[in-house]
């Protein structure tokens with residue numbers, strides 16, 4: 293749309309032209325069923341294999357480790373359900389039945405900041421008595437899930453810890469490597485679940501910071517195509533969606549090639565935005581993701597402009613060109629964000645939050661327009 297400045301890249305992103313092109317090419321030239329042994333099938337299979345390699349290279353993984361799904365929600369759901377199934381198949385065999393013959397349940401550790409793709413499934417597993425869930429509180433100083441608190445939540449039946457790599461609202465990067473290292477160093481005793489799997493939803497981190505599965509050491513990692521100018525990839529039983537997978541592969545290739553440039557560009561513009569905000573609203577700001585002892589994604593600025601009438605949704609409604617959000621797209625827009633509250637941000641400040649998330653193509657000129665827009669919106673609200 294002409295004249296609009298889109299700063300909601302953490303919700304979703306437009307596709308890169310190269311990605312659109314690779315999807316179109318795949319739809320035209322590789323329409324065969326990749327499981328068929330004739331030429332059309334082999335062309336589709338070759339494209340999927342290439343895409344799989346591109347995804348693996350971006351993550352430092354083996355291509356045989358990559359499973360395509362319809363999107364992040366399916367991937368997160370599948371991983372949690374797999375952990376529950378694994379517990380029932382493998383772990384319960386080695387356990388002594390309890391006196392009341394109750395079936396032992398797997399235990400999963402998570403946090404209150406997870407995306408609904410994780411926490412709705414966790415709630416379902418708990419409500420249907422398929423699993424016990426512990427939610428470890430975020431540290432109110434750092435906004436992170438701290439390793440010692442995760443370790444304190446471990447029980448003899450813990451089968452999985454699931455923690456997102458970077459938060460979608462605050463941009464705060466979570467200590468997933470440290471959590472994984474601490475868990476892998478635990479000695480499990482007889483009668484305890486032998487292994488604890490670690491899963492991280494890296495939807496918000498890919499394309500913004502380096503993500504390497506070996507470095508993190510995790511057992512499962514979720515990538516969400518549409519967050520990083522990639523697209524969904526899909527595995528429907530045995531028939532893969534070649535076009536979407538080809539697009540995902542191209543997008544991963546671009547990330548592998550250009551990540552350092554993307555990162556620097558976004559960070560420069562985000563820092564410029566924050567400097568301009570300070571100049572325009574001196575003494576009236578609270579940065580909700582800038583907490584001591586934690587680092588943020590380079591593209592995310594979660595800020596509250598302080599004032600009785602300046603609730604985030606009111607400010608955005610008065611903006612003429614800025615398109616952003618007050619928090620995650622999948623949460624209610626007119627209530628203070630539960631993630632900010634869990635991070636220790638007081639309710640009166642959380643109500644005013646604006647999540648401004650920049651993309652690779654955001655420029656300083658775009659930022660100037662956004663600042664002007666916010667300025668006029670705040671004046672209008674204060675005078676209303």
Ligand SMILES: Cc1ncc(COP(=O)(O)O)c(C=O)c1O
Pocket residue numbers: 302303362363364365366368407409456460493495496516517518622
């Ligand atoms: C952190 C995170 N996980 C999972 C998802 C869900 O991904 P999808 O929209 O592909 O189902 C999203 C997207 O909003 C997300 O931000």
